[in-house]
Amino acid sequence: MSKILILDGNSLANRAFYALPMLTTKEGKPTNVLHGFMTMLLRLLAEQKPDYWIVAFDKTKATVRIEQFAAYKGNRKETPDALRPQFDYLKEVLAAFAVPIIECAGYEADDLIATVTTKAEERDWNVQIYTGDRDALQLISPKTTVYLTRKGISEVDEYNEEALYAKYQLRPAQIIDLKGLMGDASDNIPGIPGVGEKTALKLLGEYETVENVLAHSDEIKGKKLQENIRTYADQARLSKKLATMLHEVPLEMDLEKFSYRRPDEAEFATVLDKYTLKNVARIWHQNHAENLDDSKEASTENADNQDNPETASSENTNTNTLLDGWPAKELNSEEWIQQLDNWRAAKQPVTLSYKITPGNPHWSRVLEWGIAVQKNTYSLLWAEADPAVKRSFASFLEDSEVSKTVGDGKALYSVLQNEEMTLRGVSLDLSLAAYLINPTRTKFDAVELVREYVPGYPDFSSLTEEVSALAQVADRYKETLEELGLTALLHQVEEPLSFVLARMERTGIGVDAEQLKSFGEGLTTELQRLEQEIYLLAGESFNLNSPHQLGHVLFETLGLPPVKKTKTGYSTDAETLEELKMSHPIVENVLDYRQLSKLMSTYVNGLLAQIKEGKIHTTFQQTVTATGRLSSTEPNLQNIPIRLEQGRLLRKVFQAPHKDWVLLSADYSQIELRILAHYSKDEVLSESFALGQDVHTRTASEVFGVPMEEVTKDMRRKAKAVNFGLVYGLTEFGLSRDVGIPRKEAKYYIEKYFDRYSGVKRYLAEVVIQAKEEGEVRTLLNRLRRIPELRHPNRNQRQFGERIAMNTPIQGTAADIMKLAMLGVVQALEPFQADVLLQVHDELVVQVAPEELDQVAKIVKEEMENAFPLSVPLTVECKTGRNWYEMEPFFTDK
DNA sequence: TTTTTCACG
């Protein structure tokens, strides 16, 4: 059976353009699309060895569809200047490479692709379509597979009928129904208002087609939804039609012209040179180096290309990225015990996976273990396992001599604590590895971890398949970590910290439920009073919690002047309301109501729901933030009120979980500005810290040109705002808004600041330049964050990238230092009656037996201050009290 | 699910 590859030229070129950095020839011609497209093309050639191939392009004339619907693609953006000429360059390169292209005035690439697919299927060929456009999924059939690009173009997801069904529960023909219902903003296909992907899939799951959904609109639940479906029925039918690819483009095409031909070397070399596509040339030559010297290729190939005609591609040096199937062995109880003993004796490295009861791992139980050892896998059903096997397995897990690769060590350790077991010897935590490699990724489940290195959707039908896949990608993670210089950070900081965090979570923090309830009762009374007052002043009652309804009352009924708009209507946030305070007495009441209702819903009710046996156990997320900070969820204990007194009172309910122990809080003073001083080596800023001055007062003194004794409160307030802004990537707008001063004045302060702190100015400029060159920034511990925004065609995005470049090394280094400090503190406190309970970015909360407070405070302070020496001193302030509200300064003597 | 708002460092 012959194989044809169909590439969507426009879609892939667009993807390549936005995915890759701006590359140019020495004359300045943009070439990033050429690089991206040709690299992909050569890879497909080597891996797929097509018999036929074709690249389809749109022709820029009016298309047939515009006649159907005037707005179609109406809001599509103008092609960027750097992209437009590359289409012609690309066609030139393709011609030199003997790759056939098709285009047809009045039709889109989509329609050409559909037409070629139909003809190829008639000949019983195998069809592979490569595009970034999900519309193409409608072409899937037993003979046709669609490959969608994923983040950039270097990786694709394979969709056949099964994969499509697994992901969307749709048949290929239903893709157009999906578009008909949900529309497509990028093509200005309207669909039905209020129907997004979720709703559309639900409807199609029940009614199969657009027509059938419309016919049964009276059965559909949801008043608004039903109404919209009726109102926009015609629009849905039209949208479906627009999404349908045309299979009958009136174009003579002889499929034989699409056959693969080896290019003329000289012609190809000339054009590669013309556009300085060195990398493409290198790949070409590498793939076509004589196969004499590649002796390392010995993979268990299961591809079905026996009847491949002679193609130009020889065996390439790529390693096979497909997963090997490792056998799953069955063991009885005796064999398990024996096997576990053997592995321990041989110190055999293993990969572990597990299935647990659903929900928060804090309370979950283990259902099954999956273990991979030396290309074999084993499954252990935990509930029905023999007690002797369980004991043996527990010893195996806690044997630190046995190296373990795991998907998520913290969650595993958490669950194990429910089983009275522990975990030692974790030598690779794949989630943490993946996080360090890309701290902005969001998914860390096994499928996603494997997918990083295995194209397509790995589909694990058993735990043993999952664990074998994890084991097989582990080495790839190690290589990448090495390449990026992240190995030490992983093994010396993140992995050990994960166990510290798991223990903190398990210890929990004490919360007095009764006190919290009575606090809530007080709030309820006050909230009811405010609510009545507001309705009286408004002359009507409404849902005060609805920004929409509140906006209506304030700006329509009462006629207050609108200040700011959101994309859906009037803005009613605190900043807006502050400005309106003078206009109407209702505004102040609304502000008070907002503040109290926040306390009531998020804190009183939210926390009450989380109390278990007098304690709250948060989850610290270690793979969430882009900068390396931790985050805290279910509940978030890193945003307990403190700034306003009414909220701060809430802290009274937090106490040491251990009876009669007290809380100790230790927080870094100005850690981010100290890091800025360290990085910038600025003389004034460094001196300020070396002398132990109040840094905001010193800044005010410099900016306003007065001695420190003459700095007023207002000057200090403004200088403090400048210092805050610096860390975020100072802007005039931000400073003026925060301090409530005109832009002009903000600009003046910034200029003055940079006059006096020229080292800071130089550093911030340099960090941006370097970030632009390298596309990434690093922290002091080498933590990495890539900043693709710096190369984004949109200027706002680029400026956002610049602020990230200024902020991340600072915020991230602060996070690094705190993590090191936590490891030091926990280790140093081992002999004491004390536990670390919480981390709030620059603060640690510890519980301690009162008689050991002196010693413990001293240790915590010293460990934190000396966690990582900077060119300026780090200082830590300790406070102590019976709860998190009544904290009094605590001085340790040296 | 998305939007708005607001709590923290």
Next chain:
DNA sequence: ACGTACGTGAAAAAT
């Protein structure tokens, strides 16, 4: 002319 300070998580409404 536009849309801006950096990093988070949760609740409620509207869809």
